[in-house]
Amino acid sequence: MSETADLVSSPESDATIIEASHGDPERFAAIFDRYFSEMHRYLARRVGGAAADDLAAEVFLAAFSQRHRYDAARECARPWLYGIATNLVGAHRRQEARYLRALARADGQPQWQGEEERAADRISAAAARPALTAALTALAPGDRDVLLLVALADLGYPEVAQALGIPYGTVCSRLNRARRQLRTSLGGSNPVSEHER
Amino acid sequence: MDDIDAYTGSHGMDEIALVRAVLASPPPPRPQVTVLARQRLAERTGERRIPAQPTMM
Numbered sequence: 461m462s463e464t465a466d467l468v469s470s471p472e473s474d475a476t477i478i479e480a481s482h483g484d485p486e487r488f489a490a491i492f493d494r495y496f497s498e499m500h501r502y503l504a505r506r507v508g509g510a511a512a513d514d515l516a517a518e519v520f521l522a523a524f525s526q527r528h529r530y531d532a533a534r535e536c537a538r539p540w541l542y543g544i545a546t547n548l549v550g551a552h553r554r555q556e557a558r559y560l561r562a563l564a565r566a567d568g569q570p571q572w573q574g575e576e577e578r579a580a581d582r583i584s585a586a587a588a589r590p591a592l593t594a595a596l597t598a599l600a601p602g603d604r605d606v607l608l609l610v611a612l613a614d615l616g617y618p619e620v621a622q623a624l625g626i627p628y629g630t631v632c633s634r635l636n637r638a639r640r641q642l643r644t645s646l647g648g649s650n651p652v653s654e655h656e657r
Numbered sequence: 658m659d660d661i662d663a664y665t666g667s668h669g670m671d672e673i674a675l676v677r678a679v680l681a682s683p684p685p686p687r688p689q690v691t692v693l694a695r696q697r698l699a700e701r702t703g704e705r706r707i708p709a710q711p712t713m714m
């Protein structure tokens with residue numbers, strides 16, 4: 461197989477690109493191109509669309525500034541970027557709280573409607589929204605970060621640990637506590653599963 | 658059982674599903690948002706060819 465064919469079939473890892481950007485900063489644009497939409501989506505679900513427009517840009521400015529500290533042994537930059545995005549949310553807790561309050565008040569419809577969700581889930585989610593958003597607001601920030609990295613970013617526990625720079629066991633205990641609190645706030649039942657029975 | 662669930666993620670994921678449903682997935686960022694963000698990065702990286710300014714609607 462030719463070298464060109466190898467390059468086509470094996471795109472550069474994030475770690476390779478970030479390392480190359482030390483000498484050639486423009487290379488970092490490839491990280492932006494790969495992950496901007498994903499980071500924007502995560503941030504929009506945490507702080508709302510308007511705030512996400514700015515914060516998503518900030519993620520990549522911060523990542524670029526911190527690229528010399530990136531662990532080249534980690535091929536995929538997703539956890540690292542989610543960690544930066546989550547830290548930015550941490551610096552905008554009031555915005556997050558405002559967004560959750562606005563979501564709780566929304567009359568039946570969220571700010572946007574996920575097309576992939578089934579109608580049954582939408583109905584159940586609308587019913588649960590006030591209680592759930594109140595419960596999310598009441599969580600300790602660290603617990604909420606872990607829960608939302610699992611739920612919204614689809615990170616595994618080791619990736620969450622990497623993103624937040626905390627031990628694996630702490631991820632587990634925070635997630636367990638957050639889930640328990642949500643369950644209690646929802647009266648021990650879950651409208652999604654209730655609806656499907 | 659809760660502790661085991663949390664560690665294994667094997668079941669009892671209803672809270673997670675509910676969070677996903679309530680914090681619904683938004684549409685992709687508008688093109689001008691992406692381009693403006695890309696321009697901010699290009700200014701930081703010293704890119705020679707700055708991405709084009711989007712046409713404002």
